[in-house]
Amino acid sequence: MLKALAGICFLHLTTIFFLFWATIDDAWWFTRTLYTDLWGRWVMENDDDVWVYTDIPTSYRKDYLQAVQAFAVLACLFAVLSLCMFIFQLFTVGKGQRFTLTGVLQLISCFCIMVALSVYTDHFHRGEKDGWYGWSYIMAWFGWLLTLLTGVIYIILRKRVD
Helix, strand or coil: CHHHHHHHHHHHHHHHHHHHHHHHCCCCEECCCEEECCCCEEEECCCCCCEEEECCCCCCCHHHHHHHHHHHHHHHHHHHHHHHHHHHHHHHCCCCCECHHHHHHHHHHHHHHHHHHHHHHHHCCCCCCCCEECHHHHHHHHHHHHHHHHHHHHHHCECCCC
């Protein structure tokens, strides 16, 4: 049982790492001369390999961008809250009961990152042909998959009866 709990905690910590990395890091969209994330944009000036920070362009709709930012941050918060709830429930839930509240919090985190990714995919870089999605965007999708997986595991998981 201890190995299973350690594995679940490791999986949950990996999920939190992916979500924070995707939210904080600066690699959601790339071209040869710029890269952008949820918070800013870096542009290469005069082909001299110096990246300069600039604000997000005004062509990005501010309401959609703020929705993506808010849901990405909420996903991180709910994932951390879910881990704290899991640790709390380890000591308070009776034997044979499920970790339902932990699973629900994790699925809320899954929903939040899914909304952020869906809005970003639908409303940004739609007509841009010479760019590609970066590793932070891909890590956010891995984070979505792991939050879904751990949420389902927590809902199915029962505290062992000895």
